[in-house]
Amino acid sequence: MTGHAAPLTDSVDPYLIPALDGVAYGLLLFVAASGLVLCFGVANILNLAHGTLYAIGAYTVAALTDGGWGTLALALVVGVAVGAGAGGLLAGLLAPVARRDHLTQALLTFGVALAGGAVLVAVFGPDNLPVRIPPSLEGTVEVAGHRYAAYRLVFIGVAALIAAVLALVVARTRVGMLVRATVDDADMVACLGVNPARIRLGVLAVAGGLAGAAGVLGAPIIGPAPTTADTVLLLSLVVVVLGGLGSVRGTLLAALAVGEIQTLGVALAPAVAPFLLFAAMAVVLAVRARGLRARWPRLRPRWGGAA
Amino acid sequence: MTPTLGRRLGQAGTVGALAVAVAAPWLTDPYTTSLLARTLVLGLVGVSVALLTGIAGLPTLGQTGPYAAGAYAGAVVGLHVSPVGVVQVLVGAAAGALFGALTVPLVVYARGVVVLMITLAIGELTVTAASRWRSVTGGTDGLAGMPAVQPVWGMGVLDSDRARYLYILIVVAVVVAVVLTVLRTPAGLLLRASRDDEARMRASGHRVTGYFAVAFVAAGALAGIAGSLLVTAQQYVSPADFGFEVSALLLLGVVIGGATSVGGAIAGTALVLAVRDWFAGLLPGQAPLLLGGLFVVTAYLFPRGVAGFSAGVATLLRTRTRRGTARPDPGGPGEGPVPALAAPVRGGRAHRGPGAGT
Amino acid sequence: MADVRVGSGAAGPPALLTATAVTRRYGSLTAVDAVDLRVVEGERHALIGPNGAGKTTLLDLVGGATRVDDGRIDFAGRDVTRLGPARRARLGIGRIHQRPAVWSSLTVRENVEVAAWRRVGGLRRVATPGRFRRRLREPALALLDRVGLADLATSTAAHLSHGQRRLLEIAMALANQPRLLLLDEPAAGLSGVEVQRLAALLAGLPREVSVLLVEHRLDLVYALADTVTVLYDGRRVASGGPAEIRDSPEVRRAYAEAVR
Numbered sequence: 001m002t003g004h005a006a007p008l009t010d011s012v013d014p015y016l017i018p019a020l021d022g023v024a025y026g027l028l029l030f031v032a033a034s035g036l037v038l039c040f041g042v043a044n045i046l047n048l049a050h051g052t053l054y055a056i057g058a059y060t061v062a063a064l065t066d067g068g069w070g071t072l073a074l075a076l077v078v079g080v081a082v083g084a085g086a087g088g089l090l091a092g093l094l095a096p097v098a099r100r101d102h103l104t105q106a107l108l109t110f111g112v113a114l115a116g117g118a119v120l121v122a123v124f125g126p127d128n129l130p131v132r133i134p135p136s137l138e139g140t141v142e143v144a145g146h147r148y149a150a151y152r153l154v155f156i157g158v159a160a161l162i163a164a165v166l167a168l169v170v171a172r173t174r175v176g177m178l179v180r181a182t183v184d185d186a187d188m189v190a191c192l193g194v195n196p197a198r199i200r201l202g203v204l205a206v207a208g209g210l211a212g213a214a215g216v217l218g219a220p221i222i223g224p225a226p227t228t229a230d231t232v233l234l235l236s237l238v239v240v241v242l243g244g245l246g247s248v249r250g251t252l253l254a255a256l257a258v259g260e261i262q263t264l265g266v267a268l269a270p271a272v273a274p275f276l277l278f279a280a281m282a283v284v285l286a287v288r289a290r291g292l293r294a295r296w297p298r299l300r301p302r303w304g305g306a307a
Numbered sequence: 308m309t310p311t312l313g314r315r316l317g318q319a320g321t322v323g324a325l326a327v328a329v330a331a332p333w334l335t336d337p338y339t340t341s342l343l344a345r346t347l348v349l350g351l352v353g354v355s356v357a358l359l360t361g362i363a364g365l366p367t368l369g370q371t372g373p374y375a376a377g378a379y380a381g382a383v384v385g386l387h388v389s390p391v392g393v394v395q396v397l398v399g400a401a402a403g404a405l406f407g408a409l410t411v412p413l414v415v416y417a418r419g420v421v422v423l424m425i426t427l428a429i430g431e432l433t434v435t436a437a438s439r440w441r442s443v444t445g446g447t448d449g450l451a452g453m454p455a456v457q458p459v460w461g462m463g464v465l466d467s468d469r470a471r472y473l474y475i476l477i478v479v480a481v482v483v484a485v486v487l488t489v490l491r492t493p494a495g496l497l498l499r500a501s502r503d504d505e506a507r508m509r510a511s512g513h514r515v516t517g518y519f520a521v522a523f524v525a526a527g528a529l530a531g532i533a534g535s536l537l538v539t540a541q542q543y544v545s546p547a548d549f550g551f552e553v554s555a556l557l558l559l560g561v562v563i564g565g566a567t568s569v570g571g572a573i574a575g576t577a578l579v580l581a582v583r584d585w586f587a588g589l590l591p592g593q594a595p596l597l598l599g600g601l602f603v604v605t606a607y608l609f610p611r612g613v614a615g616f617s618a619g620v621a622t623l624l625r626t627r628t629r630r631g632t633a634r635p636d637p638g639g640p641g642e643g644p645v646p647a648l649a650a651p652v653r654g655g656r657a658h659r660g661p662g663a664g665t
Numbered sequence: 666m667a668d669v670r671v672g673s674g675a676a677g678p679p680a681l682l683t684a685t686a687v688t689r690r691y692g693s694l695t696a697v698d699a700v701d702l703r704v705v706e707g708e709r710h711a712l713i714g715p716n717g718a719g720k721t722t723l724l725d726l727v728g729g730a731t732r733v734d735d736g737r738i739d740f741a742g743r744d745v746t747r748l749g750p751a752r753r754a755r756l757g758i759g760r761i762h763q764r765p766a767v768w769s770s771l772t773v774r775e776n777v778e779v780a781a782w783r784r785v786g787g788l789r790r791v792a793t794p795g796r797f798r799r800r801l802r803e804p805a806l807a808l809l810d811r812v813g814l815a816d817l818a819t820s821t822a823a824h825l826s827h828g829q830r831r832l833l834e835i836a837m838a839l840a841n842q843p844r845l846l847l848l849d850e851p852a853a854g855l856s857g858v859e860v861q862r863l864a865a866l867l868a869g870l871p872r873e874v875s876v877l878l879v880e881h882r883l884d885l886v887y888a889l890a891d892t893v894t895v896l897y898d899g900r901r902v903a904s905g906g907p908a909e910i911r912d913s914p915e916v917r918r919a920y921a922e923a924v925r
Contacts, residue, residue: 040420040424044420046420046423046424048427048555093603096607097606097607102366102419102420102423103360103366103420103423103558103562104606105606106366106420106423107555107558107559107562107602107605107606108602108603108606108607110555110599110602111598111599111600111601111602111603111604111605111606112599112602112603113599114552114555114595114596114598114599114602115595115596115598115599115600115603116599117595117599118593118595118596118599119596121595122596230431230550230551234427234428234431234432234435234551237424237427237428237431238428238432240424241424241425241428273439275436275440277432277435278429278432278436281413281428281432493782493797493798496771496775496778496779497779497782499768499770499771500768500771500775500776500779502770503767503768503769503770503771504766504767504768504769506730506750506762506766507762507766507767507768507780507834507837508751508779509729509730509749509750509751509754510728510730510750510754510759510760510762510766510838511754511759511779511780511781511782511783511837511838511840511841512751512752512754512755512782512783512784512841513751513779513782513783514751515751
């Protein structure tokens, strides 16, 4: 995690900047976590390599950009493509164990995450890499009397756009309908005659693309480093636990909450900050301990895979 | 192989392993002895993972949580309160149990892969908390400088790797014996039945959630004991001891060891650690890559899923009949739980869709 | 819808189970739609109807495996609508599942013992586990003898055939000494001999045990049941004695429509 933008002005309202940072952080987590939700809810795979896919995107932007807009766009395209490709590769690796239990699949993805992380370190070195952003975004802009990093503001806009597009796709398109139906009842969709191997490939590729995009765009916020994959995986998992699999809105709210806890929470209460995520999870899950039970049964595995 | 022969072989193996374990510090150098001590400690955490994953059917990646709680509690007690080992072990057990009790509401309503996810988040959050709560844990620098442990009041201190190893061996052996004894009582029967078919348990009036909660707290206590022993073993504790990689290694070791077997959990954990340390010695810096490969290969090698395979082997050894125990889907429509994790391809009860009211 | 009501009139013995306008929806599908059901003490009550009529869902609602969306369920004079399956089981509702549910890694005898656990219970369970297990053993073996599985008492339940699992689950349900036994298609998948054994077993149940039975084999239903309730499309179409139901035009029509 790279540092948070320090407020540049003395202010009567010192929490606006952390709160904005929280929105940026939360939206970043939303883009990353939505990929995990897809894997989990649709393909029923706990993809422990998801953070690694984000790290791939982040390293891509660090390696490709020279500060110009062109290279940033190139990095975005390459990052998404590589993320999607890596997701597809993962789907291929998972194919032989598709009919087995979840533990096997989780172990496999964890092995890929370990090996992938080692490869990334071998290629890019063990240090945190700096990420150059276009000079026009390097400055600050005025937000309600505060100076705020321009890049983050733009990031908030772009990520919000991605969130809106995702919500629209899930709510309005045929593919989105299929996704919702699968999350509700995997058996029903299996009956529709959709090839599960194709679903898995599609889902993992899209999830990888989302993670790659999050990595490219979010690199100035959670930058490429050996710990990136773990950080992103953990925070995405917390988002999924908090938000459930039911809706885009649930994921978004959970992501924003985690983002605010990580920024505003640290600013407000540095002493208890390490425990805030715990507390949030405990509160949310305890408040609806029964709600959780009602929520999770949707995750019914298809017995015997394709059978 | 007849069941009695199998049992005798198992007993002979246990006795042999114990004899080797006792003799080990005289057969190797102090460095290896300290490695072995840490292996024993992780083996005990592996037992707690196996208790949840294989016996109760709640696959966990989060036993590093109570493990860390026990370790820090033991370290703080060692630093400020008492050098007596028994005190530290009991405090570690209490801390681990408390951690389990605090986190049990997060886990106990979920099943299968969801448990894996929630426990992973718990374990990771624990590491995050440990590295940031500097005043107690020393942050990423960790805690060091504990005085040498004195096993019980009036006894000499453990001042050599060999002494520490033997002390840890004794504590682990006692704790494992207690676990095995408890699992032979009806408690083990109830846990296995709950894992096999939860809906049937409820239909017979059993409070399954309560059983799982007790198992989770007990597993927390085991991991907490292991945590306090870790401090004894390495006289140092830091968040690096409880990372994601440790959770995953434990799960891999337990799965290789058969998931449902306590002895297998220790053996599997030891095997995985040995492989890792061996790799690390052969190819410095490449351990994660090779370990990752080991995970992938393990996933591929077990023909019917690791848990299914090991359950099959266990059945094979127990009754020398055909392999594979069904792990039926306990879920009915509606509020039915997510079925247990390791359903083999054949023999699982198909999920009755909500519309299938016949 | 016509409602043929004979036999278990309101003036008869007291109701053990009363379901009042129970409804269960799954999304846009209403699996059980405002169904009333009454089972009196000692009654053998059968639920029949075509596939998808909501019979299993109704059993789930009575057993507590599924909660009602609307309506109310009373058992033995107390409102159990909000109670979970384990509480209802302890109150005396036993059930067997459409696909036999047994604990695969336990032995056959252990299955019956664990099923009887809550019944034999009390402080003894904790205080003297050895004595407790012995108290479980004799009745378990007797029950296994009754269902014809005594020879298999020490084998692992995973190795039982489908029919043996069905008989084992019936023994497990009986071990809890239920006042109401919910049977979900007990004859499904059984061989001819096994069906005969099942029929004899059910016919020999003491009248202290009431039975709510879902079954496709109408010969079994008509031989066993005092009352038959016909469900169609989540609704109760008819209810009455076996003879009335057999000759009811509504019932014939419901089945005919289902076939069409």
